[in-house]
Amino acid sequence: MPLFFAPLLALGQMDDPAFWGVVWRSVLWTLAGFLAIAGLLDWGVHAAFSGGGWFDWLGALLGGVGAALLALYLFLPMASVVAFLFCNRIADAVERRHYPGLPPAHPAPMTQQAWDGVALGLRVLAWQVVALLLMVTPLAPVAVPAGWIISAWSIGRGLFVAVAMRRMDRPHAAAAYLALRPSVLGQGALMAVASVVPLLNLFVPVLGTAAMVHLLHAGREPDGVATPRRL
Numbered sequence: 001m002p003l004f005f006a007p008l009l010a011l012g013q014m015d016d017p018a019f020w021g022v023v024w025r026s027v028l029w030t031l032a033g034f035l036a037i038a039g040l041l042d043w044g045v046h047a048a049f050s051g052g053g054w055f056d057w058l059g060a061l062l063g064g065v066g067a068a069l070l071a072l073y074l075f076l077p078m079a080s081v082v083a084f085l086f087c088n089r090i091a092d093a094v095e096r097r098h099y100p101g102l103p104p105a106h107p108a109p110m111t112q113q114a115w116d117g118v119a120l121g122l123r124v125l126a127w128q129v130v131a132l133l134l135m136v137t138p139l140a141p142v143a144v145p146a147g148w149i150i151s152a153w154s155i156g157r158g159l160f161v162a163v164a165m166r167r168m169d170r171p172h173a174a175a176a177y178l179a180l181r182p183s184v185l186g187q188g189a190l191m192a193v194a195s196v197v198p199l200l201n202l203f204v205p206v207l208g209t210a211a212m213v214h215l216l217h218a219g220r221e222p223d224g225v226a227t228p229r230r231l
Contacts, residue, residue: 002213003186006218009098010210018093019206022086029085085117087162087209094213102217108165108173116165120158127154148192155195155208162194163212180215187211 013019095102107113131147134140157177164173177184191208195201 003183003190006211006214007190007207008188009214010094010207013094013097013210014203016093016097018089019210022089022206023203027202030202048111061104062139086205088166088167089167090206090209091163091213092211095217098214099217105167106169107167108169111161112170113165115171116158116162120154120162123154123158127151148189151192151195152189154188155191155226157185158200159188159191159208160184160215163209167216176216183215184212187215 127147127150131143131150134143134146160177160180161170161173164176168176187208191204191211194207195204
């Protein structure tokens with residue numbers, strides 16, 4: 001499947017009420033998370049810098065800068081968790097419109113799906129923290145591209161496996177990922193770029209999930225096994 005084909009199919013379904021419902025829910029959840037984190041950070045900084053005068057001004061400045069950095073580096077982890085929470089709604093909407101003849105799904109146990117979603121968010125967060133720490137070392141010039149590559153891998157693989165586990169157990173979902181890995185990582189790279197574009201990043205969880213559904217079904221043979229021959 002060409003790199004931009006799945007995202008274009010996903011964009012073409014933005015008239016679907018199910019997509020917009022998830023977009024608004026994602027925005028509200030992500031905003032609530034950012035406000036909570038920013039509030040805790042502001043409280044902590046002011047508690048540490050509460051000497052009055054310029055000390056308070058420094059605390060306000062550090063709190064603002066810290067909140068901005070957190071918003072940048074926590075977006076992908078939070079978007080990943082949000083995407084998992086609403087994965088079924090988006091995937092069901094895509095399959096209703098584009099793949100109406102699919103057989104009934106045999107999903108992985110919900111505990112496996114839930115853990116995979118949480119693990120995805122934690123994995124992305126951990127690698128983003130590593131990239132942030134690199135910014136204050138002599139390796140700073142490679143921190144940004146390294147963070148982008150890491151994000152492309154983490155969110156691409158995580159979203160694809162989450163989508164695949166709606167229709168198969170985790171070992172088969174992991175095998176499907178290995179068969180389609182170049183295309184999955186290509187989609188992850190596009191999502192990592194989109195995640196740093198204001199406003200567009202709000203649609204990353206929805207469009208990314210929808211694109212992975214198209215990728216999964218484009219790469220499956222009639223017996224349901226993923227194969228790289230169709231890519």
